[in-house]
Structure formats: structure tokens, C-alpha cells
Amino acid sequence: MVHYVYRLKRLLRMRQLFFWSILFPLLLGTVFKVAFSDATSKDWGFVTIPVAVVTEEGATSEEAFVTFLREMKDGDTPFFTVTESDRETAETMLNDGELSAVIVMGEETKVLLKENGLNSTIVKTVVDGYLQSKDMFIEAAMKGKLSEVTEAFSEEVTTLSAKEFEGATTDPFVQYFQALIAMASLYGAMYGLMNTNELNQKLAYVSARRLAAPMRIVPTVVCDVAAAFTIQYLQFLINIVYFVLILKVDFGNVNGWLFLGGVFYSLLGVINGYFIGTVVQKSDSLQNSIMMGTTMFSCFLAGLMVGNIRMAIELTVPVVNRINQATLIADSLQALCIMGDLEKFASCIFGIVIWCVCLMVGSMLVVMLRQKRAGRSVAKA
Amino acid sequence: MNTVVKIENLVKRYKELVAVDHMNLSIKKGEIFGLLGPNGSGKSTIINCLLSLTEYDKGEITVFGEKMRADNYSVKGRIGVVLQNVAVFDELTVYENIDYFCSLYIKDKEQRKTLVQEAIAFVGLEDFTKFYPKKLSGGLLRRLNIACGIAHKPELIIFDEPTVAIDPQSRNKILEGIMELNRQGATIIYTSHYMEEVEQLCSRIAIIDKGQLVATGTKDELKSMIQTGETIRVEVPELTSEALFGLQKLSHVISVEYNDGLAIIKCSGGRHNVLHVLEYLSNTGTSFGRVFAEQPTLNDVFLEVTGKELRDEVQ
Structure with missing residues (x-):
């Protein structure tokens, strides 16, 4: 406990670390807010969804369905832009991101989606609703009353969608803040790195004094991690509070989950630093360069500098998004804030936990192996 | 007298360089044992091996009758270390630094509080307890460095060149303190390249050059070994x-x-x-x-047994 308390005191008094882990993200967030203030102040209401309808053998009443889709409106905004196409072309367009969904009409009606989200849910709701009341829509079309029926149905879909995504935000600029939170979280590596170096006699005089003492390595590392985590989580809370309350960034009404996510983001950052410090037993500057370089590259891939890079990676090498730490953080935030998808959020958090476990176990093994090797060498001698 | 430290046939290599070459030393309880040699002679390497801070290639080190290993916590708990470089945390005050390092040895808070106060008084830092290390002069920093190493009242204290680059007043204060610690019962190992200090302080001295033990004995024994009287x-x-x-x-x-x-x-x-x-x-x-x-001085001894001046080496 003494060790934890003094560690905490020291970390709080380190101005340089305080700047990079707490002030810098706040400053960058403010810059984002100023830069995107016009864009984020717009009403991000409903946006027309591009879909394709593919007619295959066995399809019935496809013309009525296409008309129905074109009649669906939210006020004056059409729900869908409908392209009629063959399946191959439609799937290519879906994969290229030109379409949100492909509706295949045959003996059975299928909906092909690229990914889950607000648009996908609307498409599925509309198609399911149409299929359940297909006869009613055909009859209305024959009587020339399709507009009245689709108007009522449009209102129903709008209400359902609003309920489905209660608490979720549709502000696209939130993704920059997601990447920013990822960056700030991964900067926790600085604390982890410092902790490791203070156990490395070659890099710090003070570590020689500590290692000469009857100090057990595992409890010491646990205390060090706990203190670094405390500061890092505090940093996460400060960032969120500042972004939400001061900058008015719309993170949605899912704060409970967000704060749980913060626990894992903070741990990941700290443990990253441990791993780098343990494996790279060289100078401080080299370690810091590696830490900053990997963090910034990871954040670049997560969309800190180029907003749509995550989507581009998803379409070309999706595995990168599954393993990139900053993307995992940003995706988990997106799952909460934009998609309201707790399943995806949990999946991203699981990925982060896997990273944490692998890095921590790796670091501990390296430290213990080195200690054992030293002990063996002395005993052998 | 009981043997506190026994080093037998110790060899430490850094690739091709033999830093410690078949070293044999025996340090008795209550001694102030001096390791005298020029910079790079292997003094600090011997200390690092003794504390299990570094691996060594050959030999055996016994402290308090037990083989010294990195995980021999009971032995480590009886040793205090004052290393050549000031090893304190810049973000902690004088009091906090001493308390922190003492906590690595002493878990009881009340006991630790007493020990920390005693250490502060011992090194004369009463007026600086709330100062951060960066606000201290070189001499005061050295005193803090010592307080951090001795607060837990160790039976064996290792001083590795504790007076490098400090003013004469602080140096005298430190040397007096070391003698006082010895009077209180601590066995001291003192490494230095300042022969006057070693001569003034140590009851027995080992002269080391290029990792080898050149001579060992009391200062009179060493001086009697050479021709110059x-x-x-x-x-x-x-x-x-x-x-x-x-x-x-x-x-x-x-x-x-x-x-x-x-x-x-x-x-x-x-x-x-x-x-x-x-x-x-x-x-x-x-x-x-x-x-x-x-x-004759220890420099004469060094000169005669190695063929070079200890002072010249220091420069």
C-alpha cells in the first residue's frame, strides 16, 4: 500500500507525463471541436439509404415492392435510393460501400448487409414489415392508395428506429473524438514504460537501490500497475467529462458502458508501456520513440488523422481493424455511441482484454526469466 | 570475529574485459573495510556482484553465512546501500524519499516513522524534510542519499564512493557519520579512490587494480609491505x-x-x-x-605495487 501511495504521488507530480496524458488530449479535442464546429452543429437527421433490389427466379410482386420502397419517406426525405440490378453487380457495389443493403427477391426474400448499424436495421425493419403485410400493400397499389399506406408505415418505421437507437448518436465527427480517446488511453504506455525502467538497473540508478532491497518483484509490479492505472483512468474520466460537458460532444446516453470500457482502455495503455519497457532494454529515448511511434501509427489507422481510414481498412484488410489497439478502442466507442451495439462493444472489449493478457503475461515472463537467469548464473558460479 | 562477507574466487567479465579477476575477500563483523583503487578498477562491479545486482561468471559470495542471491530477501533486509550516484525520486520530498526506501525494509508504519526521523537527524536534514531533491545542494543530496540507505538500521552498510564531487564540509560530515554508524555496530564496506579517506576511515583495506586484489591488510600492514619507509x-x-x-x-x-x-x-x-x-x-x-x-602513504603503496600513481589514475 505504501508503495502504491508513493507511486501515485510521484505520477501525479510528473508534469511532463501529466501534459501528454491529460492536457494534450484536451487541447487536441478543443482543436477538433473548433475545426468541426460548423459540421457538428448541423442537424444530423435521417439520411437516404442506398439499396439495390435484385430480382431472381420465383419472385412475385417485385414492381410493387420497388414502388413501395420509393414511396417510403421521412418527411420530404426518401428512405431509400433504389437501384435495380443483377446480383453480382449489387454485391460488388455493396462491398465497395456504395450500398447499405441488397434486397434479393426470389422464392424467398433475403437482405444482404455489409455491416450492422442504423441503416441496416431500417432496411430489415422495412423489408420484414412489407413481407408481413405484402397482400395489403399489393391491394393498396392496385387501388392507387399506396402512398397513404406507405406514409403510415414510414412513420411507424421512423418511430421504431428511434426506439431501437435510443441513446445512440449519429454525429459522424464523434469518430475523431473516439480516436482521440484511443490515443490518450494508449499514452498510458508512458506510465507503464516508466514503471518498467525503474526496475531496470541499467536505466535507472534508483532501481539498483530498489533491487538491492528485499523487494518482491510481483507485488511491486502489481502496485506500479495499479497506480499507473489509477492515473490513466482518471485521465480517461477527465477527457470524457471535458468532451461531453465542456465541448458538448454527443457520446449518447451510454455512459455506464463507456466508463466500463475506460477501465480496459486504461489498462491496455499501461500494459503496452510495460511490454515495450521489458522487451526493449535500451535507452529511454529509443523506448519512448517506439512507444510514441506505435501509438501514433495505431491511432492513424484508427482514424485520428484521416476520418474514413477505418472503413477503407475494413473493406481491404479487415483483420487489421480486429487487432489494431486504437481501432479496437475506437470501434468499441463507435459500437456504443453510433451503433448502440452492445454485442460489438463487448467483442471489441474482449479483443482489448486479450491484448492486455498477452502483453502482461509476456512482460512478466521476460522479467521473471531474467531474474531466474541471474539467480541461476550466480548459483552456477 | 564473525565473517560478514566472504568473496571467493569471484570472476566477472564484460565480453573480453575481465572486470573482476579471481577476487578473494573476507570482511569481519564490526570492520570498516575499504576497497581502494582507481576508477575502473572493479570496485563497483564487486559491490554489484555482492548485492546480486549483476550476474557474475565464477566464484561464490556469502553474506551473513548465506549464499547471496537476488531472491535472498532475508539477507538483503540486513544490508543498506549507499550507491555512487544519488538514487532518489525527484518527485518525492526528502521525508517521503527516506520513508519510501525505508518501507522496502520496514512494514510497520510507527516503527518506520521513528526510523525515518532518526535518519533525518543523523544526516542533519531536519530543516529540509519538505524540500524536493532538486532544491538541495550537492552535499545535502549526498546526505539524503545516505539517509535513504541507512534508515532501516542495517547491520552491513555498503558505501560506494559516497563523497564524489562534494564540498569538504559535507565530506567531513559524511565520514563522521560513517564512523558513528560503525560505532553503533554496523559493519561498513567503503569504496573510494580517495586514499586519504580510506586511510582515515578504514580498519582494513584492500587495494584493487584492474580487477585484481593487489594487497590487503591494515594501513600499517600495507605500508610495511613496501620498501619506502x-x-x-x-x-x-x-x-x-x-x-x-x-x-x-x-x-x-x-x-x-x-x-x-x-x-x-x-x-x-x-x-x-x-x-x-x-x-x-x-x-x-x-x-x-x-x-x-x-x-609512506597508501599512494606510495599503490605506486610500489602497481608501478603507477593512484592520484594519476584518478585524474
């Missing part, structure tokens, strides 16, 4: 070659050098060497001024 310096404005030759012929005189009006006469053992020299100068009508007679 006394060095006489006489201010002589003019010394003829006959007189110089005559001085060399005197009994117990090993060598005579004459430069810039100063004759340096080295004598082995014997008694009344000064009297014989002055008598000879008077008899030959050689006028002379001031006369100095010096007993």
Missing part, C-alpha cells in the same frame, strides 16, 4: 653532484632526486634518517632551508 624533502638552494652522491651512500637511503632546489630522499625503515641527512648536509657545508619528513 620515509620520504624526506629538504629545500637545498644548491646541491653539488658530490653531495648528491654522498646522500645516496647514506645508510637506509633508497634514492635521491634533486629538482628546482628540492631534494627528495627516500629511505627504507631505519631510525633517525632525518638526523643523518641533515648531519651530512652540515658536514659538507651544504646550506638548506625547510625540512619535511613524511611516512
